[in-house]
Amino acid sequence: MRIDIITIFPEQFESVFKYSILKRAQQKNLVQIVIHNLRDYSTDKHKKVDDYPFGGGAGMVMMIEPIYNCIQHLQSQNRYDEVIFLTPDGELFEQKTANYLSTLNNIILLCGHYKGVDERVREHLITKEISIGDYVLSGGEIAAMVVTDAVVRLIPGVLGDETSALSDSFQDNLLAPPVYTRPAVFNGWEVPAILRSGNAQEIENWRHEQSIKRTKERRPELLKK
Numbered sequence: 376m377r378i379d380i381i382t383i384f385p386e387q388f389e390s391v392f393k394y395s396i397l398k399r400a401q402q403k404n405l406v407q408i409v410i411h412n413l414r415d416y417s418t419d420k421h422k423k424v425d426d427y428p429f430g431g432g433a434g435m436v437m438m439i440e441p442i443y444n445c446i447q448h449l450q451s452q453n454r455y456d457e458v459i460f461l462t463p464d465g466e467l468f469e470q471k472t473a474n475y476l477s478t479l480n481n482i483i484l485l486c487g488h489y490k491g492v493d494e495r496v497r498e499h500l501i502t503k504e505i506s507i508g509d510y511v512l513s514g515g516e517i518a519a520m521v522v523t524d525a526v527v528r529l530i531p532g533v534l535g536d537e538t539s540a541l542s543d544s545f546q547d548n549l550l551a552p553p554v555y556t557r558p559a560v561f562n563g564w565e566v567p568a569i570l571r572s573g574n575a576q577e578i579e580n581w582r583h584e585q586s587i588k589r590t591k592e593r594r595p596e597l598l599k600k
């Protein structure tokens with residue numbers, strides 16, 4: 376899979392994709408993450424990418440031309456399955472969206488800023504709009520990182536244990552059960568005996584019950600899905 380990210384803050388991504396699972400996924404060539412500086416696609420001599428809104432009002436608007444140039448350039452080299460704009464008024468990002476995106480070959484993530492982007496970008500260049508939650512971030516960059524992380528870990532071969540992404544919280548609209556490790560007793564606090572029983576079937580049943588209990592207590596609306 377290839378993920379192209381268009382941003383005015385390319386440096387913001389530098390450390391994020393250099394650790395842990397995202398780092399290994401790239402080293403194993405399971406994903407290629409390419410960051411593009413939107414300013415490189417501005418034809419303006421000051422590399423301007425935003426301008427005042429028509430009709431007046433506060434805040435600047437990201438111009439269509441550099442975004443168009445960048446997306447055109449990428450599309451002349453690769454075929455993209457989705458061109459995604461990160462925005463608080465997009466479709467809410469959920470595990471099912473991550474599952475879907477992880478099945479694609481190439482995607483573009485466009486990070487917005489200021490008061491938004493020229494609406495013609497959304498009308499003509501974008502195929503999907505994603506919000507990571509009902510709050511406003513100062514830009515789409517952190518949202519693009521969240522989406523990239525959630526998607527890349529689902530690509531087959533990225534996680535060592537093939538089953539572990541499937542047992543994540545939300546995969547079956549259930550939260551994950553509690554987990555424990557050594558020591559069996561710490562400060563008088565004990566690990567549930569069943570997890571030390573060695574009975575695989577009983578452990579699986581217990582985990583499933585715990586998942587349901589936890590989901591009922593914390594996120595009952597998930598059970599209705």
Ligand code: ADE
Binds near residue numbers: 462487515
């Ligand atoms: N940009 C600003 N806020 C955002 C959000 N909640 N989700 C995605 N992109 C955003």
